[in-house]
Amino acid sequence: MKLELGYIQINDIQFSKECKVENSTLFVDPDAVKAFMYEDDDVKAWVKDFSFDVAKPGESVRITPVKDVIEPRVKVEGPGGVFPGVISKVDTVGSGKTHVLRGMAVVTAGKIVGFQEGIIDMSGPGADYTPFSKLNNFVVVAEPAEGYQDHKHEYEHAVRIAGLRAATFIGEIGRNVTPDETQEFETLGIKEGIEKYPDLPRVAYVHMLQTQGLLHDTYVYGVDAKRTLTTILNPTETMDGAIISGNCVSACDKNTTYHHLNNPVVKALFAAHGKTLNYVCNIITNENVYLADKQRSSDWSAKLCRLLDLDGAIVSQEGFGNPDTDLIMNTKKIELQGVKTTIITDEYAGQDGKSQSLADADPLADAVVTGGNANEVIILPKMDKVIGTLDYVDVIAGGHAGSLRPDGTIEAELQVITGATNEMGFNCLSAR
Amino acid sequence: MSTIGNPRDFLILTNNPLVVSCMEGRGLYTIEFHPEKSYREILVMARDKVYGGHTLYTHPLSGSVKPNETPYKSVIVSMVPHGFDQQFAEIMSNAIGVCDKFVPCTRQYTQQVLEDFQLIDYTLLCGAIGFDAVAGLSNKK
C-alpha cells in the first residue's frame, strides 16, 4: 500500500472571513469552523459555545486543560477520507494522496471533569517538554451545555468530534494548495517484501492502545478499541486518521490524535525501511483492565508476530500503571516466539528518582527506550495569557498541594505537560 | 493466569459509592462496599484475597489517574478461592508498590471533583466487564 503525503507548511494563522492558505499563512474564519462543528447533532446537544484563539511558538501563552491535539489533513486522492468511521465513512484509508497542514495543530481545551489536566506552554522551560510548543495552534475552547455534569460520556464524545471536525474543516482548506514538499510511504505484501528485501530483518510495530473507559479510550475506524482483538494495520492507515484518541488522562504519556497521525515509530521504521530492515506492518493491541483480556491480547500479539515470521518488533505503550503489565506481557511473549523486541515506555520513579520505574518487569525486556521520569518536578513560570482556565491546575496530575503559587508560577511534576514523556518515542527526553 | 470468569464469581471490592448506586442489583456479581477504606486499603484487601487463593479479575491499577489523586478504587476478585496464583500476587504487590511511591496528596477536593473521580473509577470498572456505563448512570438509584 502506498501513500503520498503532501506537506503544506503553515508558519502563521490569521483569523479572516476568507479561508485560504497563502505564503504559508493559514487564513481561517472561526465562525465557519464553528458552523461546521455544529453540523453534528451531538456537538449541538452538548456544547453551549466555542471560543477560538491562536497560540504561536515563543509567545507567553499557556493552554490548559488540553483535551486533544489534531493535525489538519485532507485526502485528495484515493479511497476514503480522513478519520474514517468517525468523520468520513468507513473505507480503508492509507493509499493515494493526502495533504497535511504541517507546522500547526487544532488544540481542543476546556473542562470535562474537575481534574482535567494537560498544559501546553508556548515559551519558557515547559515549552521544551511539549512538542506542541513548536506549532502554531488553533485553539478551540469548548463550553459545556447545561446539565452536562450528568452526561460526561456524551459531552466527552461531543468535544472529541468537535475537534476532529475543526481539523477536518481546516484540512479541507488545503485541498487545492500545492504542497511545499511531498513524501511517499510504501509497505509491501508479505511475499513481495521477502522477495524484494531477502536479506533484511522483518520488523513490525506493536502499537499498544489505551482502552479502559471514559477518558481512557482509543478508536480505530470508529470502533472502541477495547472491544477489539489484536489486529494488523498498514502503517499508512495511521497517517489518514485510522486511529484517534479519546484519552484525556495522564497528559504526559497519552497519545493525542496528532501523535497517532505523526506516529514517530512509523516514521522511524519507514526511514530504515529497505535499508537496515524490512518494515512489515503495524500490529495494534489494546490495554484493557480485565486481566483475561490482557492475557488474550498479548497472546495474539505474539501469535501474529510469529505468523508474520518477524525477526524483530518495536513495542510502544500508552498511559500509566496497568499498561506496564500489558507491555511486559507483550514483550515477554513476543521474545519467547524468538522475535527480538525493543520497547518504548516512560517512568514513574518518584520525585526523587529512586523508586522502581515500572509496575512490572521481566529480564526478557532487555532493550528499553524511556521517555523520562514523569514524576520529576518542574517549575513553570507565570504566562502573560492563559487560554482555557487555570482552575484545575491545583487538582491535576502531578500538581500537589499548593502547586499553583500566588505569583502565578506552577510547581508540578512533568506529568502535567501534554506529551512530555510520550511512550511512542516522540521526544528527545530520556532518563538514566 | 486463569479463567474468563463467570459474573456470578465476581466480587467487586470498592469504596466508590457510584459503583453501588449504578450497579447494585443489576447483574450477577456481588458488590462489597467499603466507604471507609482508602484507595490503598482496597488494594490491600484485594491482595489479601489473592493471597488467600482468590482469582484477580481486574488489574488493580486500572486507569491513568494516579493513586495519589483519586480516592476511589474498585477491584474485582473471585467470590471463592480457586487456588493461589503467583502472577496475581505479583501484580497486587507491584500495585501497592506503585501506590507507595507517589507523594501523598492532602488536597481537599470539591464535591464535583469527587464525583468526577467516582465516575472515572466506575467507567473503568464498566469497561473491564462490559457493563453499559451510560445505562447504569441513567438508572442510578
Add this chain to the structure above:
Amino acid sequence: MVKEIERAGIPVVHMCTVTPISMTVGANRIVPTIAIPHPLGNPALSPEEEKALRRKLVERALEALTTEVEDQTIFEV
C-alpha cells in the same frame, strides 16, 4: 523483610502459610504453616494437641536453621 535480615548476616527461617509469597519475597529457608489467621496453631485441636503441633513446626524451623542451603528451600513439615 526476611531478605533484610539475611542481608545483615543472620540466618532466618520464614514460617509462612502461602509459600509462593515467601519465595517471592526472597526467603531462603521456608517452613509452610497451617493457615493465614493462625499460622502456628489450629483452633480445632485441643490446647495440648495444638501446642504439640506448634512445637513440631518450630522444631522444623530450627532444623531448617541448622541445615546448609544453597538456594531457596521449602522444608515441608
Add this chain to the structure above:
Amino acid sequence: MSYKVVHYINQFFANIGGEEMAHVAPELRDGIVGPGLAFNQAWKGEAEIVKTVVCGDSYFAEHEADAKAQILDWVKAEKPDFFLAGPAFNAGRYGYACATICAAVQDELGIPVLTGMYEENPGADLKNKVLMVATANSAAGMRKAAPAMAKLALKLMKGEKIGASCEEGYMPNGIRKNFFEKKVGAERAVDMLVAKLNGKPFTTEYPMPSFDRVAPNPAVKDLSKATIALCTSGGIVPKGNPDHIESSSASHYGEYCIAGVEKLTSEGYETAHGGYDPVYANENPNRVLPVDVLRDMEREGKIGKLHDYFYTTVGNGTSVANAKSFAAEYAQKLLQAGVHAVIMTST
C-alpha cells in the same frame, strides 16, 4: 578564592612502590602527589588539592577501622570543600579503599566526595552510596578519567545540579534523572532494535530491576548455644497496642521485651493486623508468635536462649519501602545483640 580539596591515593600512585609496599600506614602530605597534578590542571585555579592522603592498600584492608579513623581526623582538621579519591581503575583493594573512605567522609563529615574506578572493580559495589566515575580498566585511562572526574567534582563543589549518569560520566546510582537525548525515542528504539537483530552491542536505557536475591547465610552450628530471635509481620503487640501500630499504613515497627514471659496470653497480647481475621490470634497469640514452645525448648536446652526482644510489623499496612527499612533497622539491632538466628512468622 579557590575550593580546597583533599585527595586520597594509594602507595602505588604516590610512587612509594607496588605490592611490596602495600603495607604502608596512612600519611598526610602537603599539596599534590602523583595524579593530583592532572586534577589541579583541569581546575585551572578554581579548586586546588591542598593535602594528599597516601595509604597502602593492604594496610587499609587489614586495619580498616584505624585507617578510617586516622584519615577522618586529618580531613576534619583540614575542613576541605571536597574529598576526592583515586581513580583506582581495576585495582580491587584500592577501589574498595576509595569507595569506603569516601562513604565515611561523606556520612561522618558531610563533605561531598567523588571517586573513580572501573565498573567491575569490587569497590563499585558502593556506587549507589558514593558517586563514582566509570574509568578504563588500567591506569592508561588516566588521561580520560582525570578531566571527567575534575569536571564533575567542580560541579559538586559549586553545588550545581548534576545531570544524568550518562551525561556526567558517573556510574548509574539508582537515581533516575531526566535529560535530552540527541535523537527522538522512536529513532533510538529502531537503532537499538537493529543492533539487537545484528548481534551488536546495545545499551538499554532502563535496565530491568535485578530480581534481588540475598544468598543464604551459613547454618547455625550448635542450636544449644544459639540465641534465637522472633520476628513477625503478623502484628502481635502488647494488649492495647501501646505504640499505636496502625492496622493500615504502618509508619513504625514494634520492639517488645519478652524477658521472663513464659507464653503469650490473650490478656497480655493481641494483633494489630487488619488484614486477616484476628479472632484466632487474639485468642492465643502464640499461634502467630510461638513464645510458649520456644520457652520450653530454652528450658530443655534445645536452644541456647530466646532473645529478650521481639520485633513486629503489620504485613498489610506497611509500605514496601518502609517494610524494607524497618527490617534493615531491626536486623542491625539483632546483630548487635548477638542474635544467631531469626524465626520470622507471617500470617
